[in-house]
Amino acid sequence: MKEITEQIQTIAARLFEEGKIDIFIAWEQGELDFQTKAYVARSKEDAKNLVFNEYAIYNTANMLLKFRDGHERIGIAVKGCDSRGIVRLLEDLQIKRERLYIVGIPCPGLKDPLAAARNYGGFNRQTEPDSLAGKCLECIQPNPVICDEIIGPEQSPRQQGDRFARVKEMEQMTPDERYDFWEKTLSTCIRCYACRQVCVACDCRTCIFDEMKPQWVGRESSTTDNMMYHLVKHAHMAGRCIECGECERVCPVNIPLMLLNQKLIKDVGAFYGGPEAGLQYVEGAKPPLSVYRIDDPDSFL
Amino acid sequence: MKVLNKSKLIEALNVLSSQQEVFVPIQRESQSGYFSWADYQPERDELMLEALNVYQSPKNVVLPQTERMYGIISQGMEVDIDQTFEDAHPTLIFGARGCDVKGILAMDEVFLTRGFVDSFYQARRANNTIVANACYAPGPNCFCTAMEVDPVEPVGADVIIHDCGDYYAWEARTGKGEAVTAQLDGLLEDKEVKLPSAQPFQLQVDYQGVAEKLKDMFDHSLWDQMAEPCINCGMCTYVCPSCYCFDIQVKMFGEKGYRFRAWDSCMFEEYTREAGGGNPRGASKERFRQRFLHKLEFFQERYGTPLCTGCGRCIIVCPTDVNIARIIKAVKEAEVE
Amino acid sequence: MNEAKKGMAIEQPLIPTVVEVIDIVDRTPDVKSFFVRNTDGSGLPFQVQPGQCGMISHLPVGEAMISCTWQEEQEYLEFAVKRVGLLTDELHRIEIGQKVGVRGPYGNGFPVEACKGKDMVFIAGGIGLAPLRSFIKHCFKHRQDYGKITIIYGSRSSADLCFKEELFDLWPREQDTQVFVTIDNPEPDWDGHVGFVPAYLEELAPSPEGAVAVVCGPPIMIKFVLQSLEKMGYADDQVITTLEMRMKCGIGKCGRCNIGSEFICLDGPVYYLEQLRQLPAEW
Numbered sequence: 001m002k003e004i005t006e007q008i009q010t011i012a013a014r015l016f017e018e019g020k021i022d023i024f025i026a027w028e029q030g031e032l033d034f035q036t037k038a039y040v041a042r043s044k045e046d047a048k049n050l051v052f053n054e055y056a057i058y059n060t061a062n063m064l065l066k067f068r069d070g071h072e073r074i075g076i077a078v079k080g081c082d083s084r085g086i087v088r089l090l091e092d093l094q095i096k097r098e099r100l101y102i103v104g105i106p107c108p109g110l111k112d113p114l115a116a117a118r119n120y121g122g123f124n125r126q127t128e129p130d131s132l133a134g135k136c137l138e139c140i141q142p143n144p145v146i147c148d149e150i151i152g153p154e155q156s157p158r159q160q161g162d163r164f165a166r167v168k169e170m171e172q173m174t175p176d177e178r179y180d181f182w183e184k185t186l187s188t189c190i191r192c193y194a195c196r197q198v199c200v201a202c203d204c205r206t207c208i209f210d211e212m213k214p215q216w217v218g219r220e221s222s223t224t225d226n227m228m229y230h231l232v233k234h235a236h237m238a239g240r241c242i243e244c245g246e247c248e249r250v251c252p253v254n255i256p257l258m259l260l261n262q263k264l265i266k267d268v269g270a271f272y273g274g275p276e277a278g279l280q281y282v283e284g285a286k287p288p289l290s291v292y293r294i295d296d297p298d299s300f301l
Numbered sequence: 302m303k304v305l306n307k308s309k310l311i312e313a314l315n316v317l318s319s320q321q322e323v324f325v326p327i328q329r330e331s332q333s334g335y336f337s338w339a340d341y342q343p344e345r346d347e348l349m350l351e352a353l354n355v356y357q358s359p360k361n362v363v364l365p366q367t368e369r370m371y372g373i374i375s376q377g378m379e380v381d382i383d384q385t386f387e388d389a390h391p392t393l394i395f396g397a398r399g400c401d402v403k404g405i406l407a408m409d410e411v412f413l414t415r416g417f418v419d420s421f422y423q424a425r426r427a428n429n430t431i432v433a434n435a436c437y438a439p440g441p442n443c444f445c446t447a448m449e450v451d452p453v454e455p456v457g458a459d460v461i462i463h464d465c466g467d468y469y470a471w472e473a474r475t476g477k478g479e480a481v482t483a484q485l486d487g488l489l490e491d492k493e494v495k496l497p498s499a500q501p502f503q504l505q506v507d508y509q510g511v512a513e514k515l516k517d518m519f520d521h522s523l524w525d526q527m528a529e530p531c532i533n534c535g536m537c538t539y540v541c542p543s544c545y546c547f548d549i550q551v552k553m554f555g556e557k558g559y560r561f562r563a564w565d566s567c568m569f570e571e572y573t574r575e576a577g578g579g580n581p582r583g584a585s586k587e588r589f590r591q592r593f594l595h596k597l598e599f600f601q602e603r604y605g606t607p608l609c610t611g612c613g614r615c616i617i618v619c620p621t622d623v624n625i626a627r628i629i630k631a632v633k634e635a636e637v638e
Numbered sequence: 639m640n641e642a643k644k645g646m647a648i649e650q651p652l653i654p655t656v657v658e659v660i661d662i663v664d665r666t667p668d669v670k671s672f673f674v675r676n677t678d679g680s681g682l683p684f685q686v687q688p689g690q691c692g693m694i695s696h697l698p699v700g701e702a703m704i705s706c707t708w709q710e711e712q713e714y715l716e717f718a719v720k721r722v723g724l725l726t727d728e729l730h731r732i733e734i735g736q737k738v739g740v741r742g743p744y745g746n747g748f749p750v751e752a753c754k755g756k757d758m759v760f761i762a763g764g765i766g767l768a769p770l771r772s773f774i775k776h777c778f779k780h781r782q783d784y785g786k787i788t789i790i791y792g793s794r795s796s797a798d799l800c801f802k803e804e805l806f807d808l809w810p811r812e813q814d815t816q817v818f819v820t821i822d823n824p825e826p827d828w829d830g831h832v833g834f835v836p837a838y839l840e841e842l843a844p845s846p847e848g849a850v851a852v853v854c855g856p857p858i859m860i861k862f863v864l865q866s867l868e869k870m871g872y873a874d875d876q877v878i879t880t881l882e883m884r885m886k887c888g889i890g891k892c893g894r895c896n897i898g899s900e901f902i903c904l905d906g907p908v909y910y911l912e913q914l915r916q917l918p919a920e921w
Binding site: 370371373375378379380381382385387411412415416417418419420421519520545546547548549550551553558560562565567572573574575576577579581582587591594595598599600602603 | 649650651652653654656697698699700701702722723724725726733735736737738739857882883884886887889890891892893894896897898899904918919920921
């Protein structure tokens with residue numbers, strides 16, 4: 001990974017020198033090993049701060065939302081999952097392809113800095129395993145799907161066995177059992193909206209949950225309002241979730257959010273087929289639930 | 302000194318629980334916070350008195366995340382407020398660390414002083430007792446002493462317990478504390494105790510002069526830099542033991558309903574958005590700056606103490622590694638024109 | 639809890655009193671005045687000073703902080719409400735006889751005592767006249783306490799001018815009083831002044847000597863009026879304005895209406911410019 005770091009730094013410095021970019025988005029090293037976070041370099045000198053290490057898990061594509069209204073030409077380092085986020089933003093016309101110079105990193109699988117922070121912080125009774133992050137063990141796309149330059153050799157998907165095993169288990173439950181499970185699970189939500197804020201596919205300018213006129217979802221942290229929040233959020237993710245797993249990773253009460261997303265990935269795949277969200281970029285192409293046709297079946301109406 | 306033998310801890314919690322609702326630090330499956338001892342199930346819950354702390358602070362005992370205020374009946378032209386929901390049932394927070402006790406003291410200042418008394422908070426707080434768990438071994442993100450907290454003898458505690466290995470030394474500090482002590486008559490023993498010695502802090506934070514310096518740093522470039530990774534989720538504000546901002550909303554079911562308040566977060570865009578659409582803190586950086594200035598400058602100016610208690614929770618949970626201790630340090634080191 | 643620090647005696651400050659709307663008057667296409675008093679007709683739920691506010695609640699919908707534009711003795715409280723959001727939209731639909739909630743009074747109000755003996759220059763834009771009106775009417779009620787009164791008021795169009803009867807008929811007839819009205823754009827039937835308030839103010843140039851200027855209006859108007867006043871020689875302790883922020887509790891607890899360490903609902907909304915200059919530039 002040291003080599004990748006050096007190459008990112010070299011490429012970013014070169015791009016700044018050639019005047020091709022105004023900023024470069026990647027990661028920087030915090031004080032402690034696991035404190036790796038998103039970073040925006042603004043000059044050739046800043047490029048020295050860029051790193052890629054085993055904790056560079058944050059989805060850099062999410063950072064693009066901070067720059068979507070600007071005109072900066074942006075260099076950005078992406079892993080497989082991050083690159084799918086970029087495809088999502090391109091499809092949703094949130095950023096123009098010509099503003100981006102994408103440096104792809106085939107990802108070897110990373111560790112979760114939050115798990116490390118919890119282990120280090122002393123609040124945990126049992127330390128969490130110091131292995132690859134859960135989301136990385138489920139990874140089907142470690143290699144960038146869109147990039148202008150690539151660093152390092154291709155990596156193989158790490159997902160093993162039946163990808164939808166957990167979903168199928170859930171499908172086997174009776175509706176009542178399922179309801180009880182989600183009622184119990186979602187009742188713990190503290191409505192901090194970290195799952196929404198960290199989501200690159202959540203790119204609406206005004207989120208439905210911030211609408212006050214009318215107010216669609218109540219503010220109470222009650223099971224009803226919590227369920228409404230999660231069901232609406234996840235329904236919006238149908239055909240859009242790029243499976244980066246950031247929502248589940250950052251959740252402070254460990255709600256298995258990817259289970260909902262995976263169910264939708266499975267269903268959207270079964271109903272509409274085609275490539276999954278963000279797996280390939282075709283200019284002008286739209287994910288299944290982002291288009292409306294007059295002859296769409298509407299027997300449920 | 303009185304002591305509570307750890308072998309009698311469960312019994313003591315049961316006795317206390319028969320007199321008032323007792324909130325204890327618990328790891329409950331994936332959650333970690335203060336939960337009612339009455340709901341304790343050993344197969345599901347782990348008592349966390351010996352851990353450094355739990356992720357959710359005990360502030361929900363005096364300021365629940367959602368709290369009904371009053372009932373409304375609305376029938377066309379006629380409306381009425383048919384009941385109020387002030388909750389005065391006795392509660393006991395058992396095992397709070399000094400940082401979290403300080404958080405409640407900060408909320409006391411907000412809700413009980415400076416003009417108006419918040420009757421909902423007052424009802425809960427007047428009937429709330431705090432048994433603090435003296436902290437002798439600070440964690441790597443702890444800096445409470447820098448924020449005017451005494452971790453071993455926290456101000457505001459009604460009782461302080463000291464973990465001495467096989468037993469807790471039990472020290473009543475107030476009238477309320479004496480009353481709780483009396484409830485445990487027969488369970489407490491007298492014993493000569495040797496209190497543990499406090500270990501040094503791993504994290505050095507110097508808050509001296511920060512509030513004053515921040516007065517001239519509202520437009521400092523530091524905020525652009527510090528706020529850059531922040532995604533404006535509300536996690537830091539919700540795990541914080543002293544963040545108290547709330548929203549007031551209404552829920553109606555036909556003609557009946559109620560007004561309630563719920564925790565809010567200065568991190569959310571909607572928090573300061575005005576009815577006409579304007580927003581004085583519309584930008585991510587402006588909200589970020591508000592949070593830290595409130596913690597480190599504004600609260601100090603208004604109430605004479607910082608609103609950060611140095612518990613370290615936000616440092617641990619932040620998905621983008623925003624770190625208030627580093628911000629304090631950066632403010633200290635910043636050059637101001 | 640420190641008993642000595644306990645605050646003032648409204649026992650349940652967050653719980654409104656139910657009052658009756660005894661009259662509703664259309665002021666402009668999107669501003670209505672609501673007149674309220676106790677449901678048994680026995681007077682008012684609370685007394686207000688000029689510039690203070692009340693939290694008006696259409697109980698099944700929500701609450702909003704509204705400046706009280708006038709208290710008529712023990713007869714009624716008048717709130718002029720512009721339709722801008724969810725709650726005000728619903729309020730505009732109610733009819734006379736509707737029961738609503740009010741709580742208050744909130745805020746510091748205008749320094750009516752400190753202004754005694756001064757020439758008063760009131761400068762308002764749009765709905766910003768509503769708070770100033772309580773001060774203006776107070777001055778007329780105690781006419782001998784104040785010097786010359788100048789009122790400069792503007793809005794987008796003639797239809798958007800609030801309190802027209804007072805502007806064009808009642809106030810100009812008061813002793814030693816001048817009222818100047820302007821609209822943003824020309825209109826066929828308008829023979830008055832056309833132009834923005836700050837420019838009109840500079841043109842009229844009321845003397846700063848022995849005067850106090852009181853300003854209220856949209857933020858952008860306030861910003862330019864303050865610049866104009868400075869240019870005209872008004873010192874920071876001769877300029878008073880009222881601020882607006884989103885509010886929920888009204889009693890300095892819920893957090894959102896702060897500017898620096900000030901809570902606008904409790905410590906404001908009325909400030910001298912010299913006080914505002916001490917605050918972070920978020921106003």
